[in-house]
Amino acid sequence: MRPLIESLPGYYQNSTPVVELERAIGTQMEALWEDREDLLRQLWVDTATWGLAWWESWCGLPVDATLSHEARRARVKAKLRGRGTTTVELIRSSASSYVDAQVSVREEAERYHFTVVFSRIRSQPPELTDLTHTINEVKPAHLEFDYLFLYDFTAAITLRQEVRMSGLIYHYKLGAWALGVHPFGQMEEEVLVTDAQGQIQPALLEGVAEFTAGDIARARVNGTKLIEDFEVKEAGGQSVAVEYFVQMEDVPHITSLELLDASGTVLTRAEVDIVLRGPTRLSHIIPIQEGGNANG
Numbered sequence: 465m466r467p468l469i470e471s472l473p474g475y476y477q478n479s480t481p482v483v484e485l486e487r488a489i490g491t492q493m494e495a496l497w498e499d500r501e502d503l504l505r506q507l508w509v510d511t512a513t514w515g516l517a518w519w520e521s522w523c524g525l526p527v528d529a530t531l532s533h534e535a536r537r538a539r540v541k542a543k544l545r546g547r548g549t550t551t552v553e554l555i556r557s558s559a560s561s562y563v564d565a566q567v568s569v570r571e572e573a574e575r576y577h578f579t580v581v582f583s584r585i586r587s588q589p590p591e592l593t594d595l596t597h598t599i600n601e602v603k604p605a606h607l608e609f610d611y612l613f614l615y616d617f618t619a620a621i622t623l624r625q626e627v628r629m630s631g632l633i634y635h636y637k638l639g640a641w642a643l644g645v646h647p648f649g650q651m652e653e654e655v656l657v658t659d660a661q662g663q664i665q666p667a668l669l670e671g672v673a674e675f676t677a678g679d680i681a682r683a684r685v686n687g688t689k690l691i692e693d694f695e696v697k698e699a700g701g702q703s704v705a706v707e708y709f710v711q712m713e714d715v716p717h718i719t720s721l722e723l724l725d726a727s728g729t730v731l732t733r734a735e736v737d738i739v740l741r742g743p744t745r746l747s748h749i750i751p752i753q754e755g756g757n758a759n760g
Contacts, residue, residue, distance in 0.1 A: 468493070509540050516540065535594075538562045542598045555580065555599060562595040576607055583614040592741050611742035617721065617734045619748070621672060622755030625663045664754040666702065673699035673752045681726040683708055685715050695745065704750040712740040723748060
């Protein structure tokens with residue numbers, strides 16, 4: 465904000481009492497202006513801080529100052545979205561308020577059941593107690609539901625080809641052998657083809673994918689929990705997909721994931737940090753691709 469003294473005629477700027485008075489008034493005006501801006505921020509859920517207590521009370525939610533601002537905003541937005549007729553989009557948008565992920569809803573009408581699916585998860589899902597409460601408030605009473613979390617892990621297998629030519633070179637000079645200057649016969653090697661795309665043909669890439677899929681026998685979670693029942697384990701063209709479920713009751717916190725062959729040899733390993741909030745489907749994608757020169 466422009467100093468107030470600059471708005472007065474120039475001769476006042478040489479008066480100490482006037483300068484001090486305008487400085488004091490200016491300080492108070494700046495504080496009032498910031499208070500005004502802060503008050504306006506409370507009128508929007510996404511920027512509210514101390515005003516979240518008003519929003520929670522208005523929505524009929526218990527005021528819990530121990531939660532982060534982000535969590536409290538998510539509760540309020542889910543409650544606001546929950547007003548009106550229950551639809552799949554209403555449930556999806558309510559869930560999106562709580563978890564930073566792509567959310568979809570799978571309906572199973574014959575079972576009177578639906579599943580809230582979280583994929584492309586970008587941050588650790590929070591506790592879902594509030595979301596569960598919100599969904600219970602807006603869904604028809606005869607429907608049951610659960611959550612499904614999908615995590616993707618990608619590790620590529622890269623193939624490259626290098627063609628070399630070698631031959632025996634004889635050293636001589638003007639018809640006389642240059643003995644002692646070079647070895648009489650010396651093998652020399654030349655690289656003919658390297659670091660070029662299009663050399664590895666699809667048949668080889670697909671064959672490696674088939675072999676890799678067949679070699680994977682089980683998954684291991686946190687170095688101890690073995691999983692042999694795969695939802696998906698297949699080669700599709702030039703990639704391998706492996707998917708399986710982990711139950712929160714078995715492993716509440718995942719720190720490492722491994723794929724093993726039948727003898728127990730580790731084929732792939734991923735260090736992760738996943739706190740499970742429900743049944744979780746893990747997906748490993750292994751592309752089989754052509755790569756460039758191994759030296760860069």
